[in-house]
Amino acid sequence: xxEVTQIPAALSVPEGENLVLNCSFTDSxxxxxxxxxxxxxxxxxxxxxxxxxxxxxxxxxxxxxxDKSSGRSTLYIAAxxxxxxxxYLCALYxxxxxxxxxxxxxxxxxxx
Amino acid sequence: GAVVSQHPxxxxxxxxxxxxxECRSLDFQATTMFWYRQFPKQSLMLMATSNEGSKATYEQxxxxxxxxxxHASLTLSTxxxxxxxxxxxxxxxxxxHRDATNTEAFFGQGTRLTVV
Numbered sequence: 001x002x003e004v005t006q007i008p009a010a011l012s013v014p015e016g017e018n019l020v021l022n023c024s025f026t027d028s029x030x031x032x033x034x035x036x037x038x039x040x041x042x043x044x045x046x047x048x049x050x051x052x053x054x055x056x057x058x059x060x061x062x063x064x065x066x067d068k069s070s071g072r073s074t075l076y077i078a079a080x081x082x083x084x085x086x087x088y089l090c091a092l093y094x095x096x097x098x099x100x101x102x103x104x105x106x107x108x109x110x111x112x
Numbered sequence: 113g114a115v116v117s118q119h120p121x122x123x124x125x126x127x128x129x130x131x132x133x134e135c136r137s138l139d140f141q142a143t144t145m146f147w148y149r150q151f152p153k154q155s156l157m158l159m160a161t162s163n164e165g166s167k168a169t170y171e172q173x174x175x176x177x178x179x180x181x182x183h184a185s186l187t188l189s190t191x192x193x194x195x196x197x198x199x200x201x202x203x204x205x206x207x208x209h210r211d212a213t214n215t216e217a218f219f220g221q222g223t224r225l226t227v228v
Contacts, residue, residue: 032215034216034217036219041203041222041224042221042222043118043205043219043220043221043222044156044205044207044219045219046216046217046218046219049215049216089155089156091156091217098144098146098209098215098217099146099158099161100146100156100158100207100217101158102155102156102157103155104155105155
């Protein structure tokens, strides 16, 4: 059974700092990997999707990488802002049914 | 990105009653939608896969008679929590994909269910 772990579980950083969120998974036989953010009491907003054949994706201040052989993905946030405060979730597609297995999440707080 | 709309965003109901939650894909057709459940400070757990025109596929441990899923059209799936109990209180969220391959998932806003 696929297990997805995100470290750290919670993180507090001052505004402007660059940071890295980690996602590790036990079964490297995955298809795509997707990063989401979730604001308290809200749904999920898709941030980046890394296709199976790709190693990274970039969108604005966000960069996500995927290393299937080592079972790891990282989300890099540059020049963090208070508006980045949210819970960040990684999720894996592990079959053709498009089911997602979610990580445990990292709760980020960016302070002024 | 694609838009998935979920309604209602929150609902409070009495124990023993049933509650229906709707999930709509607004600008694309979705033959498959997914229903997740999220307990406070926990991640999302897949409950079931909703298939247009056929029966839903439930994950292990999810009671199909308690969580009724109907996917009657290519843009609408509904989740009905029957005979709700306080332990059913949770955040329910749906997702849809544009096609059957492993492309980007789009999520609804979620529904906060509180059973009193």
